[in-house]
Amino acid sequence: xxxxxxxxxxxxxxxxxxxxxxxxxxxxxxxxxxxxxxxxxxxxxxxxxxxxxxxxxxxxxxxxxxxxxxxxxxxxxxxxxxxxxxxxxxxxxxxxxxxxxxxxxxxxxxxxxxxxxxxxxxxxxxxxxxxxxxxxxxxxxxxxxxxxxxxxxxxxxxxxxxxxxxxxxxxxxxxxxxxxxxxxxxxxxxxxxxxxxxxxxxx
Numbered sequence: 387x388x389x390x391x392x393x394x395x396x397x398x399x400x401x402x403x404x405x406x407x408x409x410x411x412x413x414x415x416x417x418x419x420x421x422x423x424x425x426x427x428x429x430x431x432x433x434x435x436x437x438x439x440x441x442x443x444x445x446x447x448x449x450x451x452x453x454x455x456x457x458x459x460x461x462x463x464x465x466x467x468x469x470x471x472x473x474x475x476x477x478x479x480x481x482x483x484x485x486x487x488x489x490x491x492x493x494x495x496x497x498x499x500x501x502x503x504x505x506x507x508x509x510x511x512x513x514x515x516x517x518x519x520x521x522x523x524x525x526x527x528x529x530x531x532x533x534x535x536x537x538x539x540x541x542x543x544x545x546x547x548x549x550x551x552x553x554x555x556x557x558x559x560x561x562x563x564x565x566x567x568x569x570x571x572x573x574x575x576x577x578x579x580x581x582x583x584x585x586x587x588x589x
Contacts, residue, residue: 392416439526448479478501525548532544563578
């Protein structure tokens with residue numbers, strides 16, 4: 387199997403080169419997935435062992451969430467939902483919740499800590515939704531990224547298709563989630579394309 391397209395795709399999603407440990411980890415994952423015939427088969431791909439989001443997924447989320455509304459003092463303030471001009475308020479790496487209201491201000495460390503906590507929670511949600519369905523790391527990362535942005539992993543058709551092994555169908559479903567308030571949002575179009583590309587890189 388020619389591994390270059392896989393490495394190129396992940397490098398593009400990360401927006402940077404690989405560390406030596408990341409190269410070794412990706413090589414090991416490919417070794418496990420490739421049979422003696424040299425072909426990649428999802429029948430030989432186990433579920434992601436610990437079902438935690440990997441570096442590619444984290445970088446994708448950070449790329450689209452940003453860490454907006456940084457003040458001159460380096461702290462980050464909450465901003466309103468673009469569709470309502472009010473609640474829900476968002477801060478840092480896309481964090482929302484009852485603790486985030488108008489006037490909330492966090493340090494960068496608080497933003498990063500909240501992201502780490504939220505990623506554990508969203509990964510748990512994805513694990514519950516997909517059960518024992520065979521899932522590669524790239525697919526899992528894409529599903530967590532999707533859920534982090536939409537909160538829809540439990541009800542999305544793409545989840546059902548993934549669980550039945552229809553990976554091509556699941557990949558096309560990402561593009562349907564591109565609206566806010568009934569309006570197609572260019573940012574969501576780009577984000578869903580990135581989610582789908584990451585998901586497909588694990589097929």
